[in-house]
Amino acid sequence: MSFATNKRLMEEGDTVLLYVGYDNLVQMQLARGSVHQTRYGALKHDQLIGAPYGKKVECSKGWICPLQPTPELWTLVLPHRTQILYTTDISMIVFQLHLKPGSVVVEAGTGSGSLSHALIRSVMPNGRLHTFEFHEERCAAARKEFEQHGLGDYVTAKHRDVCAAGFELDKEADALFLDLPAPWECITSASHALRQGGRICTFSPCMEQVQRTCEALKDHGFTDLTVLECLSRPFTVQNIKLSYVDFGDQTEITTDKKNTVDKAAPPCKKEREDCEETEVKMEDQQTRSDQGSESWEEQTVSSGGQASKCAVKAREFKTGAPPLVMQGHTGFLTFASLY
Numbered sequence: 001m002s003f004a005t006n007k008r009l010m011e012e013g014d015t016v017l018l019y020v021g022y023d024n025l026v027q028m029q030l031a032r033g034s035v036h037q038t039r040y041g042a043l044k045h046d047q048l049i050g051a052p053y054g055k056k057v058e059c060s061k062g063w064i065c066p067l068q069p070t071p072e073l074w075t076l077v078l079p080h081r082t083q084i085l086y087t088t089d090i091s092m093i094v095f096q097l098h099l100k101p102g103s104v105v106v107e108a109g110t111g112s113g114s115l116s117h118a119l120i121r122s123v124m125p126n127g128r129l130h131t132f133e134f135h136e137e138r139c140a141a142a143r144k145e146f147e148q149h150g151l152g153d154y155v156t157a158k159h160r161d162v163c164a165a166g167f168e169l170d171k172e173a174d175a176l177f178l179d180l181p182a183p184w185e186c187i188t189s190a191s192h193a194l195r196q197g198g199r200i201c202t203f204s205p206c207m208e209q210v211q212r213t214c215e216a217l218k219d220h221g222f223t224d225l226t227v228l229e230c231l232s233r234p235f236t237v238q239n240i241k242l243s244y245v246d247f248g249d250q251t252e253i254t255t256d257k258k259n260t261v262d263k264a265a266p267p268c269k270k271e272r273e274d275c276e277e278t279e280v281k282m283e284d285q286q287t288r289s290d291q292g293s294e295s296w297e298e299q300t301v302s303s304g305g306q307a308s309k310c311a312v313k314a315r316e317f318k319t320g321a322p323p324l325v326m327q328g329h330t331g332f333l334t335f336a337s338l339y
Contacts, residue, residue, distance in 0.1 A: 003069055003117065003149035004124070010048050010066065015149060017073050018043070019065040027069070027077040029148070040064055069149075071118040081138050082111035085179070085203065088230045089330060090118045096226075096335045097175035097199045099123060104172055106193055107131040108162045108186060109179035110142045119177075120146075120154045128154060130169065134161040162186055169193040178202040183209070184216035191220045194338045205331040213334055222336035229332050235320035243314040 003015070010016060010030060018026040020038055028036050034045040041060030048057065053068040067073060072087050085093075093115065099105060099122040110116060110133035119129050133139035139159040146155050163180065166189035167173075173193045178186055183202040190200055200222065202213050214225055 003074075003121075003151055004154075005150075007068065008052050010051055010053060012045075012049055015069055016048060016053075017067045017069050017077060019067055025067075025073065025077045027074075038064060071114075071121055074117055075114045078112055078114060080112055081141060084112045084114035086114070086330070088232045089203070089333065090115055092228060092230050092333060093177060093201055093203075094118060094122050096228075096333070097177070097201055099127075099175060101125065101127055103127045103174040105129050106167060106169065106173045106176040106190075107179075108167075108177065109133065110139060110157060111179065112138075113142045113145055115177070115179075116142065116146075116155065117149075117151070120151050124154055128156065130156050130158070130167070130173070132158050132160050132162050132167070134159070162189060167193040171195050173198060175199045176201070181209075182212075184212045187213070187216040187220050187222075191222075191338060196339060198338050200336050200338065202334045203331050204334070205329070207332065210332045210334055217334075217336045222338050224335070224337040226335045227332055228335070229329070231329070233322060235322055237318055238321045239316060240319055240321075241314050241316040 007014075012030050012032055014030050016028055016030055018028065018036075018038065020026055020040065026036075026038065028045075030045050030049055032046060032049065036043045036045065038059060040062035043057065043059055043064060048066055051057070051066070053066060056063045056065050071090070075084065075086055075090070078084070097105065099119065101123060103123045104127060105119050105123055107116060107119060107129060108131075110131045116129060116131055123129060131142070133142065136159045139157055143157040146152050146157060163182065163185045170192060171194070174195060175198060176190050176194055178190065178201070180186060180202075183204065194200065200217070202210075204210050204213065210227055214227070217225060
């Protein structure tokens with residue numbers, strides 16, 4: 001029952017997620033007398049039963065940490081029967097559908113159950129999920145999974161083609177989600193299943209699908225149409241060094257009523273000494289640490305057709321650098337309300 005409740009100790013029959021290393025999670029179901037082979041050696045299930053979640057367990061070649069499953073972690077390890085939605089999109093769906101404990105939500109396209117687990121957690125303990133799948137074997141696998149995870153009391157999984165047969169729900173749903181090849185064919189049934197003020201969301205990978213869906217939503221009285229695309233863009237921390245801009249020889253011109261005086265810019269060595277003396281007076285050590293460290297580099301500069309070496313001031317600091325390649329496009333989320 002590890003999905004339905006938060007527990008401290010692991011019990012036989014629990015689905016446990018093993019943290020084996022960075023970006024490496026493995027799922028297993030605890031059974032007395034069983035042994036699970038990992039990259040760090042054999043792990044006996046009896047070592048885990050009765051132990052607290054999160055406690056490191058020693059194997060012959062290293063340590064493994066058993067974790068209690070959550071919808072976010074389950075998304076990373078579930079068996080893929082279809083393409084799935086990940087947490088980036090799931091979080092926006094749950095937020096925009098205004099789900100809360102006690103809500104009744106309908107899902108068309110159960111698939112691998114990635115979104116289903118998050119929807120169930122959002123409406124527990126007195127809400128309900130009605131999920132529909134047109135593929136009979138996938139529906140049976142999802143129904144078995146819900147029972148194993150202790151979620152059977154919060155979900156109804158049915159095998160049905162909702163585009164042809166509808167949902168058979170009359171103004172019962174607070175929210176509805178469609179992950180179908182042609183969601184516009186299901187808008188009529190969706191309008192019958194939703195209560196007044198209910199929210200709908202469709203997931204489509206192509207803009208042409210979004211356009212047809214929006215037209216169908218408008219024809220059936222839906223308003224507040226919004227289309228979103230969620231992309232994940234991680235940043236990495238790097239040390240970079242930037243040199244101060246050197247504009248070469250400069251002339252400071254002072255003008256008064258009688259004459260004009262040209263003052264040549266100080267040489268590099270004199271400029272360096274003046275800058276260092278000024279900064280020692282104006283900045284304390286903590287400010288220097290926050291803004292980065294400064295250094296002098298020897299660079300070759302040209303002046304009047306002649307090349308010479310000069311000390312150039314540079315600052316080194318940490319910054320967040322975006323990746324050159326971003327995660328690929330998943331799909332468009334279309335939201336609307338029925339009043």
